Amino acid sequence: MHVLILGGTTEGRLLAGLLDGTVRVTSSLAGRVAAPRLPAGEVRIGGFGGPEGLAAWVRRHDVDAVIDATHPFAERISFNAARAAATAHVPLLVLRRPGWVPVAGDRWHEVGSLEEAAAALDGLGDRVFLTSGRLGLAAFADRPEWFLVRSVDAPDAPMPARSELLLDRGPFTLDGERGLLARHRIDVLVTKDSGGAATAPKLTAAREAAVPVVVVRRPPVPQGVPVASTPEEAAAWARALAG
Structure with a gap:
């Protein structure tokens, strides 16, 4: 099984480490950080050319599932991933760490x-x-x-x-x-x-x-896409798909 992780976050890097050795993992990084911390497994750097380019990459590299572990404010790539996954007919999961919540004393x-x-x-x-x-x-x-x-x-x-x-x-x-x-x-x-x-x-x-x-406030996750809040939840989702 080949899992594509749209990464660049701590959660994406942890997820790649959890899955590496169990399934084939490719992490895609946007390339906006000069010296990123590289995850385990295969790594590609750079954009895909919109949802059509991402869908074509998924098909060409026999990707079985996509996990969007990008930054909570990377709104464009998240919606591109949703469109690409639907076009390529592969399952998609969003991995998003929970947002902050104000407590007593916050202004x-x-x-x-x-x-x-x-x-x-x-x-x-x-x-x-x-x-x-x-x-x-x-x-x-x-x-x-x-x-x-x-x-x-x-x-x-x-x-x-x-x-x-x-x-x-x-x-x-x-x-x-x-x-x-x-x-x-x-x-x-x-x-x-x-x-x-x-x-x-x-x-x-x-x-x-x-x-x-x-x-x-963070932008919403694309409608209808399931969400995991931890790398462990996302890894379990991918392993279930792999059987």
Whole structure:
């Protein structure tokens, strides 16, 4: 059995490790990160050319099942995967880590896009910790606030006019996030609801410091596609298909 994992996430890498040696595994990475952590099994890097290209690749390489383990905000590839799986007549599973949930003491402002996040900053603070990744920073380019922009790789222009770039990769510690907020005098945090533990300490640090958090809600999973919340669940799904 040949399983194609659309990866690039910690969950996708863990899933490849769970399946490797049991079934043939190919992980596909988008290639947007300069030095990705490679999973077990076969790896390909780069796009497919839309849903038609993905469906053609699935057929050409005798793929029996596809698991979409991309980032929760990789909306386009998720919908391309749904269309491609239907075209190629192979089963599809989405692997998504659960989203974050506010707890007592959180001061969350939930929005639907980065553009809404930029608009939501009015009156919240003057020094922003922006952790939404390297894409989409143009939404904040005309904002008057000062931004600390954290990203794995250097983002493309335009950047916020008043900003400092911090290149770093999680997992992050609570003590580290506390120190970062204090050192840069952060008074508002902007993040996407990526979920998971690797970058969650910033939420705890913000809660402790009474810093408001602008949270961009994640897009929906394509309708009708089953969802697993852990690599173990996804591995069990694939093994059941393999018999």
